[in-house]
Amino acid sequence: MVFQVPSLYFVIISPVLIVIGWGMLLMLLEFFIPEERKGWYTWLSLVGLVLAFVQTMALWGYEGGTFTPVGGHPMVVVDNYANFLNLIFLITGGLTILLSMSYLRRFDMDKPEYYMLLLFSLSGMMLMGMANDLILVFLALELLSIPLYIMSGLAWPRPESEESAMKYFLLGAFSSGVFVFGIALTYGATGSTALPDVLAGISGSGSLGMAGVAMMLVGLGFKVAAAPFHMWTPDVYEGAPTVVTAFMSVGAKVGGFAAMLRIFLTALPQIEATWVPAVAVLAALTLLVGNIVALMQSNIKRMLAYSSIAHAGYIMIAVAASGSSPQGLSAALFYMLAYLFTNMGAFAIVIAMERKYGEGLALDDYKGLAKRHPLMALAMAYFMLSLTGVPPTGGFSGKFYVFRAAIEASSDGSSLLWLVIIGVLTSVISGYYYLRVVYLMYMTDGEAEMVELRWPLKTAVAITVLATVILGFMPGAWFDVTRDVVLNSVMALAGG
Amino acid sequence: MLTLVTFFPVLGAVIILLLKLFKKESDLLVKQLAVGTAIVTFGLSIALLTQFNPALGGLQLENKADWIPSWGISYYLGIDGLSILMVLLTTFISMLAIASSWTAIKEQVMQYYIFMLLLEAGMLGVFLAQDLFLFYIFWEFTLIPMYFLIGIWGGKNRIYASIKFFLYTMAGSLLMLLAILYMGITNETFSLPELIAGRSAFAAVAVQNTLFLGFAIAFAIKVPVFPFHSWLPDAHTEAPTAGSIILAGVLLKMGTYGFIRFNLPLFPEAAYHYAPMIAVLAIIGIIYGAIVSFPQKDVKKLVAYSSISHLGFVMLGIFSLNEAGLQGAILQGVNHGLSTGALFFLVGIIYEQRHTRMMSDFGGLWKAMPVFAVLSLIVTLSSMGLPGLNGFVGEFTILLGSMGASSLGSHSWIYTAFATTGVILAAVYLLWMFQNVFMGPLDKEENKKLRDINGGELAIMLSFLLFIFWIGIAPAAYFGLMDSTVAKLVADLLSAAPLVLH
Numbered sequence: 001m002v003f004q005v006p007s008l009y010f011v012i013i014s015p016v017l018i019v020i021g022w023g024m025l026l027m028l029l030e031f032f033i034p035e036e037r038k039g040w041y042t043w044l045s046l047v048g049l050v051l052a053f054v055q056t057m058a059l060w061g062y063e064g065g066t067f068t069p070v071g072g073h074p075m076v077v078v079d080n081y082a083n084f085l086n087l088i089f090l091i092t093g094g095l096t097i098l099l100s101m102s103y104l105r106r107f108d109m110d111k112p113e114y115y116m117l118l119l120f121s122l123s124g125m126m127l128m129g130m131a132n133d134l135i136l137v138f139l140a141l142e143l144l145s146i147p148l149y150i151m152s153g154l155a156w157p158r159p160e161s162e163e164s165a166m167k168y169f170l171l172g173a174f175s176s177g178v179f180v181f182g183i184a185l186t187y188g189a190t191g192s193t194a195l196p197d198v199l200a201g202i203s204g205s206g207s208l209g210m211a212g213v214a215m216m217l218v219g220l221g222f223k224v225a226a227a228p229f230h231m232w233t234p235d236v237y238e239g240a241p242t243v244v245t246a247f248m249s250v251g252a253k254v255g256g257f258a259a260m261l262r263i264f265l266t267a268l269p270q271i272e273a274t275w276v277p278a279v280a281v282l283a284a285l286t287l288l289v290g291n292i293v294a295l296m297q298s299n300i301k302r303m304l305a306y307s308s309i310a311h312a313g314y315i316m317i318a319v320a321a322s323g324s325s326p327q328g329l330s331a332a333l334f335y336m337l338a339y340l341f342t343n344m345g346a347f348a349i350v351i352a353m354e355r356k357y358g359e360g361l362a363l364d365d366y367k368g369l370a371k372r373h374p375l376m377a378l379a380m381a382y383f384m385l386s387l388t389g390v391p392p393t394g395g396f397s398g399k400f401y402v403f404r405a406a407i408e409a410s411s412d413g414s415s416l417l418w419l420v421i422i423g424v425l426t427s428v429i430s431g432y433y434y435l436r437v438v439y440l441m442y443m444t445d446g447e448a449e450m451v452e453l454r455w456p457l458k459t460a461v462a463i464t465v466l467a468t469v470i471l472g473f474m475p476g477a478w479f480d481v482t483r484d485v486v487l488n489s490v491m492a493l494a495g496g
Numbered sequence: 497m498l499t500l501v502t503f504f505p506v507l508g509a510v511i512i513l514l515l516k517l518f519k520k521e522s523d524l525l526v527k528q529l530a531v532g533t534a535i536v537t538f539g540l541s542i543a544l545l546t547q548f549n550p551a552l553g554g555l556q557l558e559n560k561a562d563w564i565p566s567w568g569i570s571y572y573l574g575i576d577g578l579s580i581l582m583v584l585l586t587t588f589i590s591m592l593a594i595a596s597s598w599t600a601i602k603e604q605v606m607q608y609y610i611f612m613l614l615l616e617a618g619m620l621g622v623f624l625a626q627d628l629f630l631f632y633i634f635w636e637f638t639l640i641p642m643y644f645l646i647g648i649w650g651g652k653n654r655i656y657a658s659i660k661f662f663l664y665t666m667a668g669s670l671l672m673l674l675a676i677l678y679m680g681i682t683n684e685t686f687s688l689p690e691l692i693a694g695r696s697a698f699a700a701v702a703v704q705n706t707l708f709l710g711f712a713i714a715f716a717i718k719v720p721v722f723p724f725h726s727w728l729p730d731a732h733t734e735a736p737t738a739g740s741i742i743l744a745g746v747l748l749k750m751g752t753y754g755f756i757r758f759n760l761p762l763f764p765e766a767a768y769h770y771a772p773m774i775a776v777l778a779i780i781g782i783i784y785g786a787i788v789s790f791p792q793k794d795v796k797k798l799v800a801y802s803s804i805s806h807l808g809f810v811m812l813g814i815f816s817l818n819e820a821g822l823q824g825a826i827l828q829g830v831n832h833g834l835s836t837g838a839l840f841f842l843v844g845i846i847y848e849q850r851h852t853r854m855m856s857d858f859g860g861l862w863k864a865m866p867v868f869a870v871l872s873l874i875v876t877l878s879s880m881g882l883p884g885l886n887g888f889v890g891e892f893t894i895l896l897g898s899m900g901a902s903s904l905g906s907h908s909w910i911y912t913a914f915a916t917t918g919v920i921l922a923a924v925y926l927l928w929m930f931q932n933v934f935m936g937p938l939d940k941e942e943n944k945k946l947r948d949i950n951g952g953e954l955a956i957m958l959s960f961l962l963f964i965f966w967i968g969i970a971p972a973a974y975f976g977l978m979d980s981t982v983a984k985l986v987a988d989l990l991s992a993a994p995l996v997l998h
Contacts, residue, residue, distance in 0.1 A: 358861045391633040404677050424670040476564030
């Protein structure tokens with residue numbers, strides 16, 4: 001028997017290794033960093049993210065060796081799709097840390113493990129976009145989720161936080177079960193879990209393979225909070241510490257989409273006629289449920305939870321479009337980029353307004369904010385307009401791109417025009433609840449007060465406003481970036 | 497040059513914002529800066545007029561730069577006979593509206609003027625943009641400052657009115673966005689001249705009709721064409737005086753301008769196809785607006801409903817699809833801006849003193865404020881369409897156009913006949929209002945103390961009157977500005993017409 005050395009180029013997973021390794025390093029350092037120097041963790045974890053960011057940039061357009069076990073397909077791929085998503089995750093993590101600094105201190109949750117869990121969860125997210133094997137997707141999903149369960153419960157013994165963690169854990173575990181069952185069925189149908197093998201075997205696999213695909217869609221649907229698998233979202237978002245809510249409303253959602261797009265476009269492009277209608281129906285349902293139920297919310301975290309469901313719907317329009325047009329994938333990437341900044345920015349303001357744990361979060365608490373904090377109110381108004389999709393904002397550019405991709409995908413047979421019209425009409429509905437925040441801030445009198453105006457938070461707001469402005473006024477360069485990302489991704493070749 | 501005109505108000509807004517950042521702001525300084533900016537912008541638009549060559553039919557003084565090249569989107573401003581009057585109207589009305597707020601706005605003065613200036617820039621952009629993507633951005637952008645103007649400085653029902661205004665208009669515009677996207681994808685460009693040149697790509701009847709409707713609904717909501725008018729009375733009644741002046745004077749014209757600029761040249765066959773239907777809606781609007789104006793007790797609401805009636809004339813003129821109709825429509829747009837803007841301004845003057853606009857609270861004001869009454873009489877007569885004043889010229893030309901409109905079939909005189917009743921009804925409700933407010937005994941104690949118009953207000957009114965008389969007596973110069981552009985547009989329409997009409 002000849003022993004073959006597998007060609008494992010560790011440089012491919014180096015950004016993930018940095019993030020995981022940094023988390024472990026922080027664990028060790030806990031023995032050496034004294035109690036009164038807790039602030040160090042913040043800075044150290046930021047440094048780790050910057051290192052990973054630099055390393056990801058270095059891998060941009062990587063064309064070296066692969067990460068392939070003997071006689072198989074690559075377990076992990078690093079194309080610009082993965083790199084682009086990794087940058088999104090790292091920026092999300094960085095902004096979360098900026099927001100966390102004094103939030104945790106204020107509510108007496110300033111524990112070192114928070115930062116480690118954040119880093120571990122981030123590494124899971126990063127793997128979601130890189131995984132080229134269903135087993136690895138599952139591991140990444142768990143690596144993403146388990147730290148988030150703990151982080152949701154970080155504010156124990158406050159019951160709402162415990163409830164949030166429990167609910168998230170139970171439903172998350174259930175959805176993972178569904179997902180892994182889907183993998184098992186797919187394996188049964190195609191004889192492999194590697195995406196390229198699934199690609200080869202799926203079209204002749206009959207109902208077994210279809211059931212597998214459907215269950216994987218359901219499992220990921222839970223993660224991205226698509227209706228009708230969104231039930232956990234409002235309670236979990238409301239009860240979790242607001243910084244954690246911000247982190248998962250972007251990170252976990254983008255993570256779910258990262259895997260969804262990777263699986264569908266690498267392994268399942270040949271059966272797009274099967275999954276595109278399913279995704280389209282889910283998208284329509286998600287848009288309607290998210291936007292309509294958001295109208296009735298009086299708590300801003302719950303409102304943003306439903307809003308995040310609604311935005312999952314817009315991204316799913318792009319996913320559905322990606323079945324027949326490469327524009328769909330690139331529109332999804334652009335939308336997620338715009339959503340990252342807008343949503344993190346909105347949460348930054350929410351965090352600044354939270355005076356006690358779970359208090360200061362009612363919409364009515366925003367009354368009269370414009371008179372007391374004109375600049376912060378202006379930023380919030382801008383985020384709300386961006387979430388509505390009014391130009392010139394990043395949110396508008398994102399919707400513009402998504403609608404464009406869907407119209408373009410409609411030209412060859414499978415029409416998505418009805419979905420676009422639902423997307424447009426629900427955007428109008430969403431205007432009502434987003435503008436309510438603006439109306440409360442600007443057009444009513446009240447005692448709205450910001451409790452937290454330190455520089456890390458201000459920096460986060462400045463970054464997110466600036467990015468939303470740039471994506472709103474100068475979207476062209478970023479449209480091109482996402483388009484080139486798709487050209488350099490492994491899937492586009494398969495999805496064609 | 498066009499870029500300078502469009503963004504000069506933004507410059508003013510930025511300077512005001514900088515004052516705030518350096519804590520140097522005072523209300524007086526802000527007002528001076530805002531009025532100064534608006535005056536300079538008007539001056540710039542006059543300078544634009546001197547460079548404008550009315551003999552050329554096409555776009556001129558263009559500014560063009562790549563914006564999103566891979567999608568065929570460019571920053572593209574241009575001006576022609578269709579837009580020059582609109583640009584002048586915008587800078588003129590904005591200047592007067594900003595000046596008229598001097599004493600009326602006491603709260604959050606800085607934000608108010610910033611929003612006013614941003615609104616002016618947005619409106620100018622709408623009239624100058626020649627790229628559909630750019631147009632759409634300006635078009636949607638105007639919603640934001642207007643939303644705040646109504647919502648913050650409006651009357652007691654302002655919240656409802658502002659959100660209704662925003663969502664109603666946004667719903668229409670998003671359908672337009674889809675139509676824009678469709679054309680942008682089929683032709684790989686968003687530039688209007690290129691799309692018109694390559695319109696065969698979306699000229700198939702079903703496609704063209706759908707796209708036409710996508711645009712038409714957005715514009716019809718803005719105009720507003722019956723039955724899309726329900727936001728207008730709310731928005732007008734609740735908006736602050738200057739907001740109403742701009743809303744009536746300019747924002748509604750964005751809708752009629754949109755029809756002329758986009759619907760006619762891009763979808764000529766569809767325009768012929770839908771012309772009779774839209775003309776019927778226009779006439780319903782004329783008569784409905786007039787009839788609903790009559791029983792109004794609130795003067796401002798009366799003027800608001802009268803706008804629906806007046807804009808019906810403009811729509812009828814546009815869909816006559818001939819030179820007289822289009823020229824009359826464009827000029828009547830300007831006229832309505834002047835007359836109705838002036839009326840809202842006058843209503844604002846008494847509202848500021850009496851905090852009521854109910855006709856029953858007035859009566860006999862002629863004795864208390866004679867100068868004010870004379871000015872009101874002239875403006876009312878202009879709005880009625882009295883010969884010698886501006887309203888007459890526009891309405892007459894439109895009726896002339898609709899009389900011989902081939903787009904309305906062989907019995908087009910029926911449309912004209914019905915529309916003419918609108919002129920008579922206008923006389924009824926406007927004179928009724930005038931009589932109630934100014935005639936009769938001066939029997940209310942509070943009304944005896946009303947001060948007459950002051951110097952600043954007189955200056956603003958005289959500016960309005962200058963144009964009211966000028967257009968009324970010598971309209972030739974105004975028609976001269978648009979002659980060749982309209983002639984070219986009509987020629988293009990006619991070349992598409994044989995396919996439809998026979």
